Amino acid sequence: MSKTHYIEDVYEVVRSIPKGRVSTYGAIADFLSLGSARMVGWALRNSSVMDGPIPAHRVVNREGYLSGRLHFTDPKYMQRALEREGVKVKEDTVVDFKKLFWHPAENML
DNA sequence: GACCTGACGCCCC
DNA sequence: AGGGGCGCCAGGT
Numbered sequence: 001m002s003k004t005h006y007i008e009d010v011y012e013v014v015r016s017i018p019k020g021r022v023s024t025y026g027a028i029a030d031f032l033s034l035g036s037a038r039m040v041g042w043a044l045r046n047s048s049v050m051d052g053p054i055p056a057h058r059v060v061n062r063e064g065y066l067s068g069r070l071h072f073t074d075p076k077y078m079q080r081a082l083e084r085e086g087v088k089v090k091e092d093t094v095v096d097f098k099k100l101f102w103h104p105a106e107n108m109l
Numbered sequence: 110g111a112c113c114t115g116a117c118g119c120c121c122c
Numbered sequence: 123a124g125g126g127g128c129g130c131c132a133g134g135t
Contacts, residue, residue: 025118029118034130035130035131037118038116040116043116045115045116059116062117071116
């Protein structure tokens with residue numbers, strides 16, 4: 001087992017977050033049984049390097065706060081990317097987070 | 110190898 | 123209801 005195998009899993013899950021919805025570090029960590037939500041953030045941090053088709057802006061913390069915003073090239077990118085998808089953001093927090101929250105398990109329905 | 114630092118989150122005041 | 127403590131795991135120093 002490559003130690004970085006789960007990183008691909010994280011990317012896979014993040015890629016499956018529907019446009020206009022958001023998920024959380026914890027939900028993804030739970031779904032993948034990572035044991036630590038921090039690892040999701042860590043994985044996404046490395047994703048900025050490849051910065052590919054991974055919609056990392058759709059991942060927020062458990063309060064809907066854009067805790068990862070400072071890790072994007074432009075600190076305002078995360079908010080703008082979300083708003084571009086119809087997700088409203090106020091005070092660096094997703095408006096109606098509870099309703100827009102998407103759990104990875106929904107993908108299995 | 111000890112110690113610190115996180116894109117986190119739960120528990121306990 | 124806001125804040126501190128702590129477990130978590132990977133990297134950096």
